[in-house]
Amino acid sequence: MSVALLRFLLALAGACSAGSDAPRGVALGFVFDPKATCEPPCEHAGVCIRKNTCFCSRGYEGETCQFANCYPKCKNGGDCLRPGKCRCPPGFGGKYCHKVTCDGGCWNGGECTAVNGVAKCICPSSWSGSKCQEASCPQGCRNGGICVAPGICSCPEGWLGGACHTAVCTKPCLNGGKCISPEKCRCRPPYSGPRCEERKKSH
Secondary structure, three states, X not given: OOHHHHHHHHXXXXXXXXXXXXXXXXXXXXXXXXXXXXXXXXXXXXXEEEOOEEEOOOOEEXXXXXXXXOOOOOOOOOEEEEOOEEEOOOOEEOOOOOEEOOOOOOOOOOEEEEEOOEEEEXXXXXXXXXXXXXXXOOOOOOOOOEEEEOOEEEOOOOEEOOOOOEEOOOOOXXXXXXXXXXXXXXXOOOEEOOOOOEEXXXX
């Protein structure tokens, strides 16, 4: 008995005894021609049983056994590379592409989920961005400030406050003057000068 015929009979026995999730085997009573040739030839250890008719080994299907089967089938648009091995599209993982995966993960409590077939981070209300990496400051950050955490601005030198809205004058403004930008005072009449220290003389 040839090796190919022995392999064929073992494959037939396996296919016929397998559960409903396995590829369909050839019905009993089929005609097997040991001299048959198949053009193109059977692939993946398939056996030529009649002229141009292949019997495929478990895990393969198609006219020449050219297609691999994955059971269960690859999900979310995955391709079956070989029996039981799926190639998953971006955003999906797991043995059968059944898990949603966000590249780089979701930060700050974000949750990875599929939205219209695309993996996406759903962010808590205080975060945004593709990975929930950008904090949200509802009050805004003025004067070049940067939002670094929910509601918290990092202010450039010379500014303070929750929205970087308060200017800093290291020497206080005098005579009711107000610090309007770093180290700059706005004076009330009749005062002037860098710190509103000079009184204008009336004529």
